[in-house]
Amino acid sequence: MSATLSEATPASYARHPIRLTLNGLVRDLQVLPWTTLLDLLREQLDLVGSKKGCDHGQCGACTVLRDGKRINACLTLAVMCDGAELTTIEGLASHGQLHPMQQAFITHDAFQCGYCTPGQICSAVGLVNEGRAQTRAQISELMSGNLCRCGAYTNICDAVEAALPLCQQPGGDQ
Structure with missing residues (x-):
């Protein structure tokens, strides 16, 4: 007898723990392996400054900083950011002063x-x-x-x- 979809629990459906520093705060998160960094930021963490433009890495609307360098969040899987320091537009200002x-x-x-x-x-x-x-x-x-x-x-x-x-x-x- 075959398992139904609801009974199937492939390892790929399991959430993966990641730890990252996001705008200066250490965050421990659980993410699905196919979740993009952009979707994590916008949909799970409510950091909506980074925009979904083309969703193909061609427009730069989703650009954030990973360890100080520019990346397209729409092309980066969230699991690839385990251990990284991320800065979004929301994290640039400091002590009430704009960057x-x-x-x-x-x-x-x-x-x-x-x-x-x-x-x-x-x-x-x-x-x-x-x-x-x-x-x-x-x-x-x-x-x-x-x-x-x-x-x-x-x-x-x-x-x-x-x-x-x-x-x-x-x-x-x-």
């Missing part, structure tokens, strides 16, 4: 609809952490994985360029 990159986006009006803004800001902070962008052309190239349907690219580059020296000061970056 210098967040403030630069406001100052330079680097958003219109705002949908891509969390991913843009996290990507820009990751770009600073990577230490690879020194010129406007490098900023533009290294931010090219983050799309803005409104076309605010000039202001985004202005904001990142203005925030670079502030973020590179001790205590200014992540």
Whole structure:
């Protein structure tokens, strides 16, 4: 006699324990093996700043920081983040003060609809952490994985360029 679907409990259906540091807090979680980091953040942890744009890693709306580096949360399985330090847009501000990159986006009006803004800001902070962008052309190239349907690219580059020296000061970056 064969088992019914409700009786079947394959190991792949089991939740997996993971521990990660999320926005400065250690979290012990149980996740299904196919849960993406984006779905974990948005659906289970109610951190909705990271957006689901294309769900294929092509738009950058879901960009978060893993150990200070940019990743697409829609392409990253949550189980791959066991032991990682994750920062979302919600975790960038500190002690009631906006991160210098967040403030630069406001100052330079680097958003219109705002949908891509969390991913843009996290990507820009990751770009600073990577230490690879020194010129406007490098900023533009290294931010090219983050799309803005409104076309605010000039202001985004202005904001990142203005925030670079502030973020590179001790205590200014992540």
